[in-house]
Amino acid sequence: MTDTDAPLAVEVWRGAAAGRFQTFQVARSANQTVLDVVTNIQRDQDPTLAYRFACRVGMCGSCAMVVNGRPRWTCRTRVAAALGAASVLRLEPLRNFTVVRDLAVDMRDFFDKWQAAKGHFEPSADPAADFAVVPPGSPQRQAADAGIECIGCGICHSACDVVAWDRDYLGPAALNRAWTLVNDVRDRGNAARMDAVSAASGCHLCHTHMSCTQFCPKGLAPTYAIAGLKRAMVARALGRKP
Amino acid sequence: MTAALFLAQRLSAAVLAVAVTMHLATIIHAARAGMTAADVFSRTRGNVAFLILYGIFVLAVAVHAPIGLRNVLREWTPWRGRGLDIALAAFALLLLALGLRAALAVFLA
Numbered sequence: 001m002t003d004t005d006a007p008l009a010v011e012v013w014r015g016a017a018a019g020r021f022q023t024f025q026v027a028r029s030a031n032q033t034v035l036d037v038v039t040n041i042q043r044d045q046d047p048t049l050a051y052r053f054a055c056r057v058g059m060c061g062s063c064a065m066v067v068n069g070r071p072r073w074t075c076r077t078r079v080a081a082a083l084g085a086a087s088v089l090r091l092e093p094l095r096n097f098t099v100v101r102d103l104a105v106d107m108r109d110f111f112d113k114w115q116a117a118k119g120h121f122e123p124s125a126d127p128a129a130d131f132a133v134v135p136p137g138s139p140q141r142q143a144a145d146a147g148i149e150c151i152g153c154g155i156c157h158s159a160c161d162v163v164a165w166d167r168d169y170l171g172p173a174a175l176n177r178a179w180t181l182v183n184d185v186r187d188r189g190n191a192a193r194m195d196a197v198s199a200a201s202g203c204h205l206c207h208t209h210m211s212c213t214q215f216c217p218k219g220l221a222p223t224y225a226i227a228g229l230k231r232a233m234v235a236r237a238l239g240r241k242p
Numbered sequence: 243m244t245a246a247l248f249l250a251q252r253l254s255a256a257v258l259a260v261a262v263t264m265h266l267a268t269i270i271h272a273a274r275a276g277m278t279a280a281d282v283f284s285r286t287r288g289n290v291a292f293l294i295l296y297g298i299f300v301l302a303v304a305v306h307a308p309i310g311l312r313n314v315l316r317e318w319t320p321w322r323g324r325g326l327d328i329a330l331a332a333f334a335l336l337l338l339a340l341g342l343r344a345a346l347a348v349f350l351a
């Protein structure tokens with residue numbers, strides 16, 4: 001791909017819940033990312049375009065959008081890979097979020113669900129006085145490690161059909177975070193956390209479609225985290241320690 | 243409550259996997275063997291094992307179907323809360339009553 005190729009046609013969602021696609025022509029360049037394209041449009045063609053990014057290197061989780069029908073992190077997605085056989089790049093805001101404007105969505109509901117799932121470390125009123133020794137090979141540590149690299153981009157939430165059907169469902173990201181904490185041996189908040197993830201909007205609603213696992217840009221598997229929570233929920237209901 | 247329903251749905255599914263297989267195998271066997279209704283009733287009449295097996299089958303259906311239907315309704319309609327739970331508890335009782343009535347009728351036929 002070179003600068004001499006024909007310009008890339010890009011359809012960008014403009015508006016909020018109601019809106020329309022606006023088509024831009026963007027010059028192609030080698031190894032161009034989808035975020036490069038959006039930035040080009042905003043800086044050179046239409047400064048009113050709303051979108052969100054920060055780190056540009058796949059760490060912050062703020063630039064996620066729906067690209068040609070698939071939720072992706074745009075800073076680490078090359079245009080050529082996103083296009084495939086298509087000739088037009090189509091950019092939409094993340095699904096299952098309230099759109100603020102154009103490609104920017106409101107993340108409040110998403111992070112409120114992390115709080116609702118008790119997705120924060122709970123040291124209790126009487127935390128341990130000394131360093132906790134957590135062997136790297138222990139099953140709990142390995143289970144926590146499997147989900148700990150979440151960057152909170154919202155891609156799994158956008159990909160999840162159950163979130164689309166039931167807006168109260170806590171969703172894969174919040175439940176994945178809860179599962180890492182269930183396996184954190186230093187944490188003292190598991191009773192409240194298991195209550196939260198076992199409530200009406202909790203882990204049992206997952207249909208195991210695995211869309212979250214399919215689309216997670218970090219290669220995490222929230223589906224398995226949710227399966228772990230389901231096992232823990234049943235074990236708890238049977239009076240066993242998860 | 244959620245955990246109990248989740249567990250009940252899984253356990254009843256396990257029972258149904260066996261019960262449905264048994265039920266289909268019986269039908270296929272009866273049809274291929276050219277059995278008449280009278281032949282079937284002569285085997286099921288007064289057969290306590292039949293009544294117990296089909297009683298368990300009916301019970302598993304009455305547990306499994308309403309929980310699944312409740313999940314479907316929660317996902318596809320705005321119906322929530324006590325009204326939904328009461329309606330599906332009534333549906334469970336209906337399935338149980340109709341199923342046991344049928345099994346008992348075959349047992350007594």
